[in-house]
Amino acid sequence: MLRIYEKQRFLYASFFLLALGFCANVLAKGECKADLSVELKNERGEHDFMAACREGNTQAVKYFLDQEDFDINEQFSCDAYREPVHAMFLAAKVGRVEVVQSLIDADADINQTWKGATPLFVAAQNGHDKVVETIVKAQGVSVNQAKSTGSTPLFIACQQGYPDIVDMLLEAGADPTIKW
Template sequence: MLRIYQSQRFLYASFFLLTLGFCANTLAAGECKADLSVPLKNEYNEHDFLAACREGNVEAVTFFVSQDGFDVNEQFISGASGSPIHSLYLPAQNGYAEVVQILVNAGAEVDQAWGGATPLFIAAQNSHAKVVQILLNAGANPLITWRWLLCFTKSPLSAAEENRPWSRKINPAEYDRYTTIIHALKQATRKFKVCKSVTIHHSTAETERTPLLSEHSRLRLQPVSKS
């Protein structure tokens, strides 16, 4: 009886390890499914992680980022466009603040661009104030611009200013969201410009001191003549 019990225990343990190994090897292909209370629609037939980010499925996104070895910054092929896309872009575009926060906490790079637009740009353009604030708190650079037609550029700030209704009477809620975004972006822009200016000044000062150091390094003590 003891031998039978030990044999069964070994069989169960082996099955568990094989299942765990299978999930680890197939996770990148989206084949290891989580038991979700809200199942994924995945209407574009793309990687489940990308679909979870697109749909704002907090449970599914949490499942993926908690897996050992999962790279939150890996780009997957978008089922909608057919091109690689960074996962942070989709919840930023759709205003899924909780998903954005999960990805940021998991180490997502906040300044990844898709089609030249950063997550901060697309969130500001679409009036997602909470997402904008999360990205700014995570260190997103408001100075990165979106370029089109090779010679025109637009910043997150200018995108928000252009999309805000010209009068609050038209849409008070939307006007207020854009106003909040504009205020946050102006503050962040000033901080980044100050930091950039300090960095340039520091680098220039170091460069100016270099010749002096070089001259000093060429100085040699004259040998004392013996008389």
């Protein structure tokens, strides 16, 4: 009779360790897909919040923004950069205007930089006129904030040949006399 209980104890212990391993993997990623009611195409191994921002999945972005202890300005793992980056930067870089607006509405730091570049800078650099328009309308945006190299969003928009973005930046108060 004692041998049967020892076998059951081993079975229970094995099940417990298996369940503990599963929970540890879910917690290590930073989110639990069981709670996320939307489907993401996150095949890159990045944080689900970053995948949602990259994909333009506003429903998933809202899910994270609605979490009580979620820090919108935290930098999360991002496959595109192979290191942590903040969501506003990524959404602006890939031209996700709805996500950018959601992040602005949730009080994300609009002037936060990553490697010296602001979300406005990368949106201007990549020709995302709707994102630039959304960002320049945000309260507290610095349209003249230069990258660590000294170039401004206005400079990069001129260099890349985006006249509509140049006009938007000038109307928003960009200074064309800044030299670097």
